[in-house]
Amino acid sequence: MRVATVDGLVTLFYDGSKELYNEKLYYKYIAVLDENGDLSGPNEDDVELLNLSEECKNYFRERLSWQQIIIVDGVTEIPAWTFYECYNIKRVIFANTVMRIEESAFLKCKSLVLIKLSVNLEYIGERAFGYCNLLSVFIPPSCGDIDREAFEDNKNLAILNVTQDAVLQGGRKVISSTELSKRCFVPFSDFSGAFNAWLKNINNGDQFALHRVCSSFKPTLDMIMNTMKEKGGPKAFKVENRIGITPSRYLNENPYVDVTEKEIIKKYIMQMVGEL
Known part of the structure; x- marks a missing residue:
């Protein structure tokens, strides 16, 4: 494992060669x-001021110094508690070899606002991203198992995109105490699958065709362009769905999108002008 500055952030390149959490x-x-x-929890001032061993101080200094985590190719699993209470991590980029993120792996990473998950991910463990500051999460189609409270207490989380086949253990508790949970009519006590159905069908309805394309895991330019032609052009980008998205x-919050809205609209207009 090595540390370098990338995009102005102190970045740990995690290769799994060392167990990072020391209970x-x-x-x-x-x-x-x-x-x-x-x-x-731990903070920089306490680490320096409290009566701690130098070993303990160095341990927390290191964990509090990381601002970005890049999981390198070859890592298949993030063990439980690995980055627990690493308060200054803002972004995590996963290699596409990662298949499992275990329990509490990023619990209480309270500055974490962006994750780009592995396209081969299969499992997200209990409270794996609890008490972070995620705004949107796009789950890859390969991930069929998301454990209870995986994203609890991400106060600003408004977008959680999952496939129709994904199983959310504990229903609505996956997103308890989030912005998204405030928009959900399914009671917390419901474990019948009603929450799963609600989440997976937010964008149902003919008027939400562009929502379905833009909120898919990795929308293509052709998919978006064709839908815009059917739904009235660029103005379709301003239509809100039933939860106000x-x-x-x-499109803007999906880390897997290769094109921007500006590029899409520019190309659409050029095509329309060319057809006149």
């Missing part, structure tokens, strides 16, 4: 916090 050092830190009547927002 023994973590609980030594917690014990010192308790002695001082502090129940908060526009096709434009789906």
